[in-house]
Amino acid sequence: MIGTERRSTVCYIGLGSNLNEPSVQVESALEILRTIPEIRLLSRSPLYLSAPLGPTDQPDYVNAVAKISTTLGARDLLLVLKRIERLRGRKDCARWGPRVLDLDLLVYGAQEIDELHLKVPHPGIAERNFVLLPLRDIAPDLDIPGLGRVADISVNESEPRISRIQ
Numbered sequence: 001m002i003g004t005e006r007r008s009t010v011c012y013i014g015l016g017s018n019l020n021e022p023s024v025q026v027e028s029a030l031e032i033l034r035t036i037p038e039i040r041l042l043s044r045s046p047l048y049l050s051a052p053l054g055p056t057d058q059p060d061y062v063n064a065v066a067k068i069s070t071t072l073g074a075r076d077l078l079l080v081l082k083r084i085e086r087l088r089g090r091k092d093c094a095r096w097g098p099r100v101l102d103l104d105l106l107v108y109g110a111q112e113i114d115e116l117h118l119k120v121p122h123p124g125i126a127e128r129n130f131v132l133l134p135l136r137d138i139a140p141d142l143d144i145p146g147l148g149r150v151a152d153i154s155v156n157e158s159e160p161r162i163s164r165i166q
């Protein structure tokens with residue numbers, strides 16, 4: 001359709017789950033992302049198993065990061081991510097509590113957004129090995145606004161254990 005194509009933006013999405021077969025949840029979320037017309041899944045990281053950051057009386061998490069391109073604006077993309085969380089059965093959960101699925105918009109092109117419910121780049125990227133390690137796998141040369149090159153961001157030695165499971 002010549003002349004009707006919208007500009008697309010490369011984004012990174014963080015995926016996490018620690019309930020109801022977490023690996024299945026993360027893989028299902030990636031499959032759902034593939035079905036959305038405005039989104040193209042460009043690559044995805046391996047799965048990681050990570051001890052919970054925050055309260056430790058909850059199961060380990062499975063984490064991954066996906067690289068997509070999308071014609072959606074950042075707010076609409078966030079709405080789509082929230083819709084997928086609900087589709088997979090996520091109910092309102094405690095702020096640091098266990099969850100069936102968590103989809104975070106980590107990076108939206110080169111944009112910096114600071115709104116109440118939308119902070120991009122995601123403020124947790126540099127502090128969270130469960131984001132940083134999978135992001136390194138698929139985008140070591142990515143330059144994150146305000147943080148610099150992914151490969152140059154140091155991992156947090158003091159953080160809970162994390163291992164690749166796939």
Ligand code: ROI
Nearest residue numbers: 016050051052053054061096130
């Ligand atoms: N801890 C780990 N390891 N992985 C997560 O995805 C995750 N998500 C969260 C909190 C509760 C902060 N801890 C986490 O929301």
